Amino acid sequence: MVEIDASDIIAAFDVDAQNCFTPLCPGELPVPEGHSIVGALNAQAELAHWRVGSKDAHPESAIWVASEHCPQLTPIKGQANSDMYWNLHAVPGTRGFELLEGLPAVMDYDFFVWKGVEPDLHPYGACYHDLADTRSTGVIEFLRDRHTDTVLVGGLALDFCVKVTVLQLLNAGFRVIVNLSATRSLTEETERQAMAAMRDAGAEFINSLDELVFSSDPAKEA
Known part of the structure; x- marks a missing residue:
């Protein structure tokens, strides 16, 4: 169980909950069962x-698009803000770019981030536009x-964009609780690595919201 003081101000963060990261778009970056997280996010x-929420928003001309000569996950050399090649995904105007069905419209979020719009940018975390964490998304x-x-x-996915977003939020001083029922990973191995990195940085984990306990702080009531 994870305890939260009833007086705490809480934010819910939907990181890149897009079709491109689900089996609905098998040619992009499908995360197993990625389309099943809507209920938990809501x-x-x-x-x-x-x-708050975020989306990848990538141009077709992105320099990190994988090809026969540069397969997916191959490192990119000499680029400050794109570290490896990926299948093209999350192009505005495509099905992959859209949020999962059942989530709010983008303009109904209290704050929303679009990231990776420039051809040479491929950030993972939703808090900064660059890999060095110097250009805030706000x-x-x-x-x-x-x-x-x-x-x-x-x-989506726990082992990439969610992980980096969590680390950025922790570094900014927030308490961060990862709701495992509201996220999925690309692979079991990268999931274990990501969870270890987040846990070491101070993240807490719940398997479902049933594991949250809200309690009052007597000192605050005094």
Whole structure:
């Protein structure tokens, strides 16, 4: 069980919950069962004061698009903000770009991030546009301005964009709880590695929202 003070300000973060990361778009970056997280994302948002989200938004001309000569996951050399080749995904105007059916419209979120728009940018985390974490997307500032204490995180995929977003939020000083029912991973091996990295940085994990306990702090009531 994970305890949260009832007076804490909570945000729910839907990281890249897009069709391109599900079996609905098998030619992009399908995450097994990625399309099954909608209910869990919506449920965690019911507990939150703010709901924020992000999308990959990539041009067809991106320099990191995999090819026969540069297969997916091959490292890219000499680029500051694209570290490896990937299948083309999340192109605006395509089905893969869209949020999973059942999630709110983008403009119904309290704050939303589009990332990777430039051809040479392929960030993973939703808090910064660059891999060095120097160009803020504004979501950290949004959460701080609203005195957020705790962020419940889900989305796709746990072992890449969710992991990096969690690490960025932790580094910014938020308490971060990863809702495992609201996320999925590409592989079991990378999931184990990602969870170890997040846990070492201070992230907490729940298998479902049933493991959250809300309690009052007597010191705050005094």
